[in-house]
Every structure is written in structure tokens, then in C-alpha cells.
Amino acid sequence: MPETETELNAPEMDSTEVAQEVQSELMDMIIADESPANISDKIKDMLFAKSAAKVDSFRPEVAADTFNEPEVDDAIANAAAEISGEAAAERAAPAEE
Numbered sequence: 386m387p388e389t390e391t392e393l394n395a396p397e398m399d400s401t402e403v404a405q406e407v408q409s410e411l412m413d414m415i416i417a418d419e420s421p422a423n424i425s426d427k428i429k430d431m432l433f434a435k436s437a438a439k440v441d442s443f444r445p446e447v448a449a450d451t452f453n454e455p456e457v458d459d460a461i462a463n464a465a466a467e468i469s470g471e472a473a474a475e476r477a478a479p480a481e482e
Contacts, residue, residue: 407431 414424451457466472 411424411427414427452461463472466475
């Protein structure tokens with residue numbers, strides 16, 4: 386759950402607006418004489434959120450490249466058939482000619 390207004394509105398703002406909000410929030414913390422640990426934690430949280438957003442943006446592309454290969458799809462189908470017992474049932478059933 387977002388803890389700050391910056392985190393709530395981040396998708397609606399462009400990157401320069403977000404950067405200005407972050408800078409303003411950090412300056413407010415420094416001026417308010419927040420503890421260095423709190424300021425450091427806030428910076429880490431913001432960097433983590435930014436990196437997580439970048440990872441999430443690449444995730445569909447990587448998943449498609451990794452799992453949409455015909456060999457992988459065939460292997461998954463074969464493994465699913467073995468797990469569900471369909472493959473054993475097909476082997477045990479008499480062949481119809």
C-alpha cells in the first residue's frame with residue numbers, strides 16, 4: 386500500500402514531476418531534521434520502488450521469450466499429461482485401428 390502521495394500519484398505523473406516531488410519530500414525531511422536513518426530508508430524505498438517498476442515492465446517480454454518456445458510448450462504439455470495420468474491412460478488403452 387502506498388504510504389505517500391508521491392507513491393499514490395506516481396503513475397499519473399511524468400518522470401520530471403515525480404522527481405520534483407521526491408526531491409521536495411526529501412528536502413522537507415532534511416529541513417524537519419529527520420534522522421539520517423529515516424532519510425536513508427526513504428531513499429532506499431524510492432529506489433526499490435523505481436527498480437521494481439522497471440523489472441515489472443520487462444517481465445511480460447521476458448516471460449514471452451522464455452516460455453513461448455514450441456519446445457518448451459511441448460515439454461510442458463507432456464509433463465502435464467504425465468502428472469495428470471493422461472499419458473499412462475493413453476499407453477494402457479488398446480490402439481484403435
